[in-house]
Amino acid sequence: MQFLEWIKQPWPWYVAGPLIGLVVPLLLIMGNKSFGVSSSLRHICAACIPADIPFFKYNWRKETWNLFFVTGILLGAIIATQFLNSGKPIAVNPKLVSELAQYKIHNYSSIVPVDLFNWPALLTARGFILLVVGGFLVGFGTRYAGGCTSGHAIMGLSNLQWPSLVATCCFMIGGFITANLILPAILSL
Amino acid sequence: METKEEMTQPVIVKEANTDFEVRSLDTICINESRIEHSWWHLLKYLVAGLLFGILLVKAEVISWFRIQEMFRLQSFHMYGVIGAAVVTGMISVWLIKKFKVKTIYGEPIDLHPKQFNRGQIYGGLLFGAGWALTGACPGPLYALIGTGATVIIVTLISAIAGTWVYGRLREKLPH
Numbered sequence: 001m002q003f004l005e006w007i008k009q010p011w012p013w014y015v016a017g018p019l020i021g022l023v024v025p026l027l028l029i030m031g032n033k034s035f036g037v038s039s040s041l042r043h044i045c046a047a048c049i050p051a052d053i054p055f056f057k058y059n060w061r062k063e064t065w066n067l068f069f070v071t072g073i074l075l076g077a078i079i080a081t082q083f084l085n086s087g088k089p090i091a092v093n094p095k096l097v098s099e100l101a102q103y104k105i106h107n108y109s110s111i112v113p114v115d116l117f118n119w120p121a122l123l124t125a126r127g128f129i130l131l132v133v134g135g136f137l138v139g140f141g142t143r144y145a146g147g148c149t150s151g152h153a154i155m156g157l158s159n160l161q162w163p164s165l166v167a168t169c170c171f172m173i174g175g176f177i178t179a180n181l182i183l184p185a186i187l188s189l
Numbered sequence: 190m191e192t193k194e195e196m197t198q199p200v201i202v203k204e205a206n207t208d209f210e211v212r213s214l215d216t217i218c219i220n221e222s223r224i225e226h227s228w229w230h231l232l233k234y235l236v237a238g239l240l241f242g243i244l245l246v247k248a249e250v251i252s253w254f255r256i257q258e259m260f261r262l263q264s265f266h267m268y269g270v271i272g273a274a275v276v277t278g279m280i281s282v283w284l285i286k287k288f289k290v291k292t293i294y295g296e297p298i299d300l301h302p303k304q305f306n307r308g309q310i311y312g313g314l315l316f317g318a319g320w321a322l323t324g325a326c327p328g329p330l331y332a333l334i335g336t337g338a339t340v341i342i343v344t345l346i347s348a349i350a351g352t353w354v355y356g357r358l359r360e361k362l363p364h
Contacts, residue, residue, distance in 0.1 A: 010247060013267075013269025013273060014273060016244055016248030016270050017270040017273025018276070020273075021276065022277055023241050024278040024282065025278075025282070025285060028282075028285060032298055033282070038326075041349050042352055042356070046351045053353075053356045055356035065231050066234075068232065070328075071235055072234065073241055074238075074334055075238070075333040076239035076241060076332070076335065077243070077251075077331070077335025078246055078336075079242075080242065084246075095263055096254065096263055111338070112252065112338045118340055119340050122340065124359050131343055131344045132319075132343060132347045133347075135321050135343070136319070136347045136354075137322065138319035138325065138330070140355045142348075143352045144308045145308055145309050145312030145316055147292075154278055154311075159300050159302075160282075163305040164309075166309050166310065167310075169313070170312075170313025171317040174315060174320070175260045177317075181320075182256075182318070183257075183321060
């Protein structure tokens, strides 16, 4: 019972981090697959809307494993939320709490800020920029960079690839600039 | 049907090699296995994804709040998770190379170098911006939908649209 209580708490970095790192050898040993999630977006384009674009003309069926993998991510999140949930609000640094209070963000009951991320919010300028423009940048940027946090930061760095280090540094620079200089203006909308 | 597909294979490879770095930019088709499997062999990747999804949720790395803390240097958590994952991955890859570990089907494991191009800078900066706005990278997009944040379906569709627009404009973008 104690274990069940413990497992429902948020997992500390020194437990979750190494386990996430083990996904790299797991996929390699399972079938020679390089860890990476953003390629799934490309496979979906290739499968559904290739539109005669050379970048989407390849045999995506050979990459179906990646689509199974991301479907698994979705199912795993359902399991974690339904059965491994402590039900407690997310604990956030008090500095962030007071900063977000300025923008009327008070709800910490969910893993996402419910005040920002909800269906009606899509019709507001603030919600549209965060959810739609943000999503577009994630899809466009990861493919332009040739990978995301999993493909570059974890898989690429694990394999000591310096281009992945460049990409990871740029992810962080882009994020620092946006979160500190641009996001406050968006949240004020 | 099978034989026809086999025959087109070398053509696709050739095409990709002349088409600017398609395969070195990411992992498309470079992990080709010669072994043909039934579809249910793919279920093991569903299980791997499932475990990864649980990890993403329980480590809270898919939380917009955690991402904001990371980019404001208000918490060590995200750096700890990513750092520990990278170190574990490095040791694993080193061991795989050292002991020439094979896949469960007995095939040698191939690891492919990534080639540098300027897209990693421009694209990296743009993705970083998207990460700060949505609080999610591609993996977390799928996970967030699973946690019940259904509006993220729109964000995922938008990310697919972003990938498509990149593919459309690829020739015109600096790399």
